[in-house]
Amino acid sequence: MGMTDKRITLAWTGASGAPYGLRLLECLLAANYQVYLLISSAARVVLATEHGLKLSASPDKAREQLVEHLHCDADKLIVCGKDDWFSPVASGSAAPKQMVVCPCSAGSLASIAYGMSDNLIERAADVVIKERGQLLLVVRETPFSTIHLENMLKLSKLGVTVMPAAPGFYHQPQSIDDLIDFMVARILDHLGVEQGLVPRWGYDQR
Numbered sequence: 124m125g126m127t128d129k130r131i132t133l134a135w136t137g138a139s140g141a142p143y144g145l146r147l148l149e150c151l152l153a154a155n156y157q158v159y160l161l162i163s164s165a166a167r168v169v170l171a172t173e174h175g176l177k178l179s180a181s182p183d184k185a186r187e188q189l190v191e192h193l194h195c196d197a198d199k200l201i202v203c204g205k206d207d208w209f210s211p212v213a214s215g216s217a218a219p220k221q222m223v224v225c226p227c228s229a230g231s232l233a234s235i236a237y238g239m240s241d242n243l244i245e246r247a248a249d250v251v252i253k254e255r256g257q258l259l260l261v262v263r264e265t266p267f268s269t270i271h272l273e274n275m276l277k278l279s280k281l282g283v284t285v286m287p288a289a290p291g292f293y294h295q296p297q298s299i300d301d302l303i304d305f306m307v308a309r310i311l312d313h314l315g316v317e318q319g320l321v322p323r324w325g326y327d328q329r
């Protein structure tokens with residue numbers, strides 16, 4: 124994979140599970156990916172509630188905060204505003220071929236399933252679907268209603284990968300970080316990003 128291919132769109136929406144999104148961003152940047160980060164306003168509320176990180180509504184300021192928080196390479200992180208229609212992610216001619224929505228709210232799931240394209244997250248997902256790229260939705264809600272299930276089925280039939288935020292316990296997690304890493308490892312596996320976050324079943328466990 125060449126340098127130009129190492130681009131990905133990551134969207135954080137307002138479902139519980141902000142630490143998954145933060146850890147995923149950290150891992151993608153560490154793997155030298157250029158990340159276009161899209162953050163919904165509800166995601167900012169959830170991030171503040173669950174992680175104590177109060178991100179600015181200004182994309183530039185939010186980027187500065189995240190670079191400081193994660194001690195990451197500033198060049199690789201691009202934070203886009205919700206109406207930034209001139210961002211590469213808004214057009215099939217320039218968008219990364221891979222996109223992850225993590226965590227994905229039931230609301231964003233519905234908007235994506237119906238092609239609403241009313242904000243940059245919905246538009247970017249719509250672009251990836253129409254361009255037949257790889258879209259992963261890490262949906263978090265419980266229980267799922269029939270509406271949620273039908274939306275997930277519809278998208279799954281279109282080739283979208285629906286990965287409920289449901290970590291396993293078979294690797295005997297010792298901490299919340301272990302549970303977060305379980306989910307993030309599965310996401311990275313699907314994206315084809317090398318990771319060593321958790322032992323692989325049947326290999327490292329013997």
Ligand SMILES: Cc1cc2nc3c(=O)[nH]c(=O)nc-3n(C[C@H](O)[C@H](O)[C@H](O)COP(=O)(O)O)c2cc1C
Nearest residue numbers: 136137138139163165166172228229230231263264
């Ligand atoms: C602390 C907190 C936790 C939430 N958890 C969930 C959740 O797990 N799943 C979900 O679908 N919505 C959840 N919501 C509600 C969504 O944030 C809300 O429906 C919002 O409109 C989603 O907008 P977005 O998809 O544009 O981010 C939560 C909200 C807050 C403030």
